[in-house]
Amino acid sequence: MATATPTPTLNQAPDCLFGRTAHEQDIIAQLHRDIFADVPETELACLVSVAQEKRHVDGEVLATEDDRTHDFHILLEGKVQLTRQTGDQRSLFRKNVTAPTFMGEMTILARGVSHFTVTSVGPLRGLRVSEEMFWQLMASCPNLREAILKEFHMRWRGQAVMRSQEERLMALGTMTAGLMHELNNPGAAARRAASLLRDNLNRMHLLARKFSEHGHSESQRACLTDLQERVLNARRDVCMDSLQQSDREEELGSWLDEHGVEDAWNLAPTLVAIGMTSSDLQCLAAAFPGAELQEPLQWLEATASSIQQVALVEESVARVHDLAKAVKTYVHEGQGGQQSLAINESLHATLMLLKHKFREKQVTVTKEFGSNLPPLTCVCSGLNQVWTNLLDNAIDAVSQGGHISVRTWKQDEDLYVSIGDDGPGIPEPEQQHIFEPFYTTKPAGVGTGMGLGIAQRIVESYNGNIELHSKPGATEFIVRVPYEVATDA
Incomplete structure (x- = not known):
């Protein structure tokens, strides 16, 4: 277990070296030699005066993810491991940090939460400075402040690059x-x-x-x-x-x-x-x-x-091609090709692709297509994906012999598509979460929790939105898309 000395206060004397013990003088010399070479020993003495010396055994946790207790740690001897995990405990990041060095300044300066779990690897000796004392040191020790801010700037840039890469990889994983x-x-x-x-x-x-x-x-x-x-x-x-x-x-x-x-x-x-x-x-x-x-x-x-059936094969192959092209476009950060899309024809094609699923559950589909709808300029494969996700969810929701309705209409400068079903409905507490990635109300192995989140992002990219109205026996998703879509949608 960790051992620690009582928490001291910042020495207000002009020379913090005064009255230091031999052990403390050794720590000051080590800090000056190994970590803060450009910081005068007088400022390092002030640092030592407010720090707690701590020793940790192998496997001891110094900080956890989302930890809101902010401490500044200086590693004098030993090694720690930094890890970050997903909700299902899969590791996203793992790195070993070896003494001599310091850590924790990013969490304090950025006023955030800890993004890592910090665990000792073998015996560890170091200094711990509370957040309150850290800010006092930053105010009263200019050379120490400069050394910490310089390292903070470098680490912040490195983490920004790392976060960007992580987000991109996670987005690519979601896309895949x-x-x-x-x-x-x-x-x-x-x-x-x-x-x-x-x-x-x-x-x-x-x-x-x-x-x-x-x-x-x-x-x-x-x-x-x-x-x-x-x-x-x-x-x-x-x-x-x-x-x-x-x-x-x-x-x-x-x-x-x-x-x-x-x-x-x-x-x-x-x-x-x-x-x-x-x-x-x-x-x-x-x-x-x-x-x-x-x-x-x-x-x-x-x-x-x-x-x-030949037309259906052609449509299916074209959909596969469009999906692959959409992923390629995303990976290369390019813009997909745009077409003039007739909403009714787009929905009709999607209904054709899912016809076998309707037959399997003996689902009745009612179509009410609005007349004289203006064409929509968009990346058409994206909206086909929206219809597929919403209809697929409706098919899963209804019971054998259930009913699904599809309606289209124009109002002002917007096109509307309604997809409804007579399934059991979505409980109100769950409705606010259904567009979140990986959230699903379906049984294990049936849903991935990805379809609605993907559909929402596609519709929002066209300056539109998706509304949900649900009660037992009646669930309706209404997609609104302005038909005057920007060319860079």
């Missing part, structure tokens, strides 16, 4: 973890699309064999060729809101049912998604009467589904 979090969605979408493409190719192969056995008339070939070309030219699904989509699926499903088509209500959504209506299929019904209509429609639906 966020990237891995985001890559999961397009990766899963592309994998699922590839699997469906394989199924469609097998279906089309079997249908092609049946077609070859029958042969077709000129009118049948003309109708099939025309419809197939329309399907192949449909690069992506038609963008429509939930009410339009539901009405068109019901109308086409009824038409198929009336014509005796099996599995009509499963065929209708795919055909509607690429813009097909019952009027477009009239030539097919005329050319293939009765039961003959089934196989051409299955062929058409398989072709449409394949085009959808």
